[in-house]
Amino acid sequence: MIPLSVLDLAPIIEGATAADAFRNTLDLAQHAERWGYNRFWLAEHHNMPGIASAATAVVIGHVAGGTQRIRVGSGGIMLPNHAPLMVAEQFGTLASLYPGRIDLGLGRAPGTDQRTSRALRRDMMGTADSFPQDVLELQFYFREAVPNQAVRAVPGAGLNVPLWLLGSSLFSAELAARLGLPFAFASHFAPDLMMDALRVYRSGFQPSEQLSRPYAMLGLNVFAAETDAEAKRLMTSVQLQFINLRRGRPGPLQPPVDSIEAIWSPLEQMGVESALACSVVGSPGTVRRGVEAFIERTGADELITTAQIYDHAARLRSFEILASVTR
Structure with a gap:
């Protein structure tokens, strides 16, 4: 891994x-x-x-x-x-x-x-x-x-x-390539241009004193729990956060809910699911397969993972599961 x-x-x-x-x-x-x-x-x-x-x-x-x-x-x-x-x-x-x-x-x-x-x-x-x-x-x-x-x-x-350039578009990918810097793409909340940005970065990379070859790190949401159902429930906190942002009412991270379907409109659902498309959610086996598939699809050199989980113990457990299944 x-x-x-x-x-x-x-x-x-x-x-x-x-x-x-x-x-x-x-x-x-x-x-x-x-x-x-x-x-x-x-x-x-x-x-x-x-x-x-x-x-x-x-x-x-x-x-x-x-x-x-x-x-x-x-x-x-x-x-x-x-x-x-x-x-x-x-x-x-x-x-x-x-x-x-x-x-x-x-x-x-x-x-x-x-x-x-x-x-x-x-x-x-x-x-x-x-x-x-x-x-x-x-x-x-x-x-x-x-x-x-x-x-x-x-x-x-x-x-x-060490400098890194971050981005969610092609601009920083091109600049990181030209300056020979490592590049981190914000695919955990803005995945639409991920593959295009990787192509631009890798094809245009010019070696520098800091870096001899392109190095791309990609953002990935990972919500891991003992079961797929519990992991999906944990994810509803970040889904609520995105809904509230779109409604112009940002606030603290809320507890998870049993059903997000009753809260978001079809348009909000489409927007939130699009923004969080680079997410792996589930039990240990589901997470391992999801991470492997994401790496195979993107050729990432490193993953930077995030999990907006309300309960701190559950957040710790999510990162522990991820570490254990990818060793």
Whole structure:
């Protein structure tokens, strides 16, 4: 089997707080390390009542400080929200504290709505259009500083923190290929262009100092339980989350329900099932077969798996089952 990793959104469940979410995130990371997962990534989202990882670099430090070996990083930092120098300093600090364990995944989406983007940035000068230039600037800050360099990242210069480009379209696939960077595709919530993006990335890849051959990591929802029926029930929490987002009512992660059919309309069902098409749901045997089929279809070099499960013990068990059936 190829390497398996974890993408965690530090979910805030109904009736709980962000503090609870952070405790659960660290607990999951510690278990994932023992179960042999390769990396543990957190994602930047803002103004989302059900997601606690807005200050992503801070939470990465929390997780890295509570683990020993697993790589910890961002999936991702939304670069248009930040000055590249600030990102270089933050991740230079993390790489200095936890050498050899920090990844920096970069996205070009805002990670929120336009009103919140404006509140984050104060102006909209930094946009997705400047993403390629911002990536190059960030790479510059991580290189060894040259004599008389006016602006340098301290810490950061000379650390060569591994960069990843993230995306759900062809743009980042093409840019990752041109810059010779590893590429992570958000197939766990936007799968439509996955195969086209892989083709663009692999066919256009140009080797770089960081990477000699293309390396693609794909997002996959995995809901594992003792039975297929229980796994399908666990998945209804994320289905409810997507329904509420589409209705303009984002909120904390809700408990699972016995029947989602009574809640969503046919149009909502079509949209949610399309968004979550890259999902493996079921008992241990079903999960193993589903993961193997996904790898065979895509040729992924690594999978980054996520599971928005309401009950923390059930979420741990889901990741434990996945690890056990793919060894």
